[in-house]
Amino acid sequence: xxxxxxxxxxxxxxxxxxxxxxxxxxxxxxxxxxxxxxxxxxxxxxxxxxxxxxxxxxxxxxxxxxxxxxxxxxxxxxxxxxxxxxxxxxxxxxxxxxxxxxxxxxxxxxxxxxxxxxxxxxxxxxxxxxxxxxxxxxxxxxxxxxxxxxxxxxxxxxxxxxxxxxxxxxxxxxxxxxxxxxxxxxxxxxxxxxxxxxxxxxxxxxxxxxxxxxxxxxxxxxxxxxxxxxxxxxxxxxxxxxxxxxxxxxxxxxxxxxxxxxxxxxxxxxxxxxxxxxxxxxxxxxxxxxxxxxxxxxxxxxxxxxxxxxxxxxxxxxxxxxxxxxxxxxxxxxxxxxxxxxxxx
Amino acid sequence: xxxxxxxxxxxxxxxxxxxxxxxxxxxxxxxxxxxxxxxxxxxxxxxxxxxxxxxxxxxxxxxxxxxxxxxxxxxxxxxxxxxxxxxxxxxxxxxxxxxxxxxxxxxxxxxxxxxxxxxxxxxxxxxxxxxxxxxxxxxxxxxxxxxxxxxxxxxxxxxxxxxxxxxxxxxxxxxxxxxxxxxxxxxxxxxxxxxxxxxxxxxxxxxxxxxxxxxxxxxxxxxxxxxxxxxxxxxxxxxxxxxxxxxxxxxxxxxxxxxxxxxxxxxxxxxxxxxxxxxxxxxxxxxxxxxxxxxxxxxxxxxxxxxxxxxxxxxxxxxxxxxxxxxxxxxxxxxxxxxxxxxxx
Numbered sequence: 001x002x003x004x005x006x007x008x009x010x011x012x013x014x015x016x017x018x019x020x021x022x023x024x025x026x027x028x029x030x031x032x033x034x035x036x037x038x039x040x041x042x043x044x045x046x047x048x049x050x051x052x053x054x055x056x057x058x059x060x061x062x063x064x065x066x067x068x069x070x071x072x073x074x075x076x077x078x079x080x081x082x083x084x085x086x087x088x089x090x091x092x093x094x095x096x097x098x099x100x101x102x103x104x105x106x107x108x109x110x111x112x113x114x115x116x117x118x119x120x121x122x123x124x125x126x127x128x129x130x131x132x133x134x135x136x137x138x139x140x141x142x143x144x145x146x147x148x149x150x151x152x153x154x155x156x157x158x159x160x161x162x163x164x165x166x167x168x169x170x171x172x173x174x175x176x177x178x179x180x181x182x183x184x185x186x187x188x189x190x191x192x193x194x195x196x197x198x199x200x201x202x203x204x205x206x207x208x209x210x211x212x213x214x215x216x217x218x219x220x221x222x223x224x225x226x227x228x229x230x231x232x233x234x235x236x237x238x239x240x241x242x243x244x245x246x247x248x249x250x251x252x253x254x255x256x257x258x259x260x261x262x263x264x265x266x267x268x269x270x271x272x273x274x275x276x277x278x279x280x281x282x283x284x285x286x287x288x289x290x291x292x293x294x295x296x297x298x299x300x301x302x303x304x305x306x307x308x309x310x311x312x313x314x315x316x317x318x319x320x321x322x323x324x325x326x327x328x329x330x331x332x333x334x335x336x337x338x339x340x341x342x343x344x345x
Numbered sequence: 346x347x348x349x350x351x352x353x354x355x356x357x358x359x360x361x362x363x364x365x366x367x368x369x370x371x372x373x374x375x376x377x378x379x380x381x382x383x384x385x386x387x388x389x390x391x392x393x394x395x396x397x398x399x400x401x402x403x404x405x406x407x408x409x410x411x412x413x414x415x416x417x418x419x420x421x422x423x424x425x426x427x428x429x430x431x432x433x434x435x436x437x438x439x440x441x442x443x444x445x446x447x448x449x450x451x452x453x454x455x456x457x458x459x460x461x462x463x464x465x466x467x468x469x470x471x472x473x474x475x476x477x478x479x480x481x482x483x484x485x486x487x488x489x490x491x492x493x494x495x496x497x498x499x500x501x502x503x504x505x506x507x508x509x510x511x512x513x514x515x516x517x518x519x520x521x522x523x524x525x526x527x528x529x530x531x532x533x534x535x536x537x538x539x540x541x542x543x544x545x546x547x548x549x550x551x552x553x554x555x556x557x558x559x560x561x562x563x564x565x566x567x568x569x570x571x572x573x574x575x576x577x578x579x580x581x582x583x584x585x586x587x588x589x590x591x592x593x594x595x596x597x598x599x600x601x602x603x604x605x606x607x608x609x610x611x612x613x614x615x616x617x618x619x620x621x622x623x624x625x626x627x628x629x630x631x632x633x634x635x636x637x638x639x640x641x642x643x644x645x646x647x648x649x650x651x652x653x654x655x656x657x658x659x660x661x662x663x664x665x666x667x668x669x670x671x672x673x674x675x676x677x678x679x680x681x682x683x684x685x686x687x688x689x690x
Contacts, residue, residue, distance in 0.1 A: 005650075035397065071467075097579075138600075151537060151538035153450045163656075164589055183582055185493060185578055213387075216582070216585050217582040217586035217589060218586065218588060221589055230582075233538045236530040237529075237530065237562040237579060240561050240563040241563065241587070243562075243563060246356050252481075252622055253534065253598065254616050255483075257618050257619075258422055259621075262618070266618070269614065270612075272605075273611070274601050277597055277598055
């Protein structure tokens, strides 16, 4: 594929399988997606990994001398290690040398670096992490946000998540008129905890989004909602639960299906169909979450990312860059910020 | 099976498929479980259903002249309809004419009736609904509570859920030393929202339970926890989500597996193994939740209960009665109530 001109910076040292698997995913992305990948981290280690591949010219190493470890407190670590890979990678976006930053390392550090270096979009009170899950309807996805950036939320935050999520759903996922659902415990508007009750009102009155009502647990993956908003506590528990239930189910199928002689024969016959089931259900192909609400594209990958996830995260970064989703959110909130400034003067 | 002497009152009019499916489940329970079932509701309708079955003598009809509808406000409805089926059924427990009450109707009304008629166990601040889910480990279950009784919780409530859940796990589910997990967004004790952070401390210091730390979304069904505590908002979303993910996965398997000629052959060969997968994954067999913290056994079934779920709910009621779980919770809290009274004098 020819070059698209997109430049993606990736923290090559971040994640359980870094740098080997991250570099492998980056090599594939540079070849298949036509993007330039900036590999940030220890040059010797990255070079050693690159030697394993027949890497093309669409890759560049940007040196960083340290890594934020998983058990470090994000802000302290970023201050102590100004040349850590996540700091350097995020700075590349700030300085206009990259269009997006991707990391599978410490997610708190990735968020903190994005907030400190790129800053919040004016008008947005709290950035949120959005994650995309497959639904029961083949080919249809749902964007859930927030999945972990804000564990305690005010109703206003959820309203902003809904606006950002709608813009994302429309321009990155290609949904013409995204249906927004509020994650809740009942369909009726009188249902919910304090946060949900007050958020419901704000969502119902917001003219920018299409609010389709409450989404109960059973409705989230039904395909009737394109965007589901909730606080980062609920979203994080849900996301990790969904991933685990998927693997648990595959596990049951793997255990029970080949039992007995008939089982062994049947599984052999069904090999291809079983592979398709795994692909529809497995979450490894989904690259991670997008941090929405900062001035730049920032992808937060799974800590357990291997090459396919790193590739998926870079593909997601490319889609976000090309759809100009950040600029669209900035434009949406520019008006409200200007109005607020005008009313103060 | 011979009679066990247990008497279970069931709201025959409650639920989407009442009274037909409820009566069918009750007839089966009276035969297979050796319990006496008191069918509460419209005598004519119940009799008509009973004629469909070859019902034995272990069934009795208790008349009630109305039903709380799904869209009614619980407290108002219970006041307006003192002879509604849920009120009459709960009263049977209060008056000692039944050992447990089961309903698949309006769950808010069932809870309100239990609170008003049976009352809270002294020392318990908020009753909670516990639901049992299968885990990845075959034969091992996890009790999640609260799944909907309390949408906004204080840390102390979660601590009491953990104590009640441990007693339930030990005596009803037969777990010798139940591992309690706090549903949270990370393993470390510094992780969580305000509620989780404060609940963590209380759980860690409680001498009655065995606290095994935070349970992330991915850990809830791993089999490492026997009891998982959370507020009723998170629990309700999780429970309904789990049920939906299970069906969604079965749906994918059903769609993809028979594709093509090889698919059709394979599915025929694997018929029995597929049935076993459905049984391990399907939630229809699990009868519902137990309301823990009131002075009596009260089972809250699914609104969509059919005969197998009604049967499952009665079986659960029987297990709760025979394990004396309510008396054990009462005894656990009696001491603390006495201490509180003593310190006041």
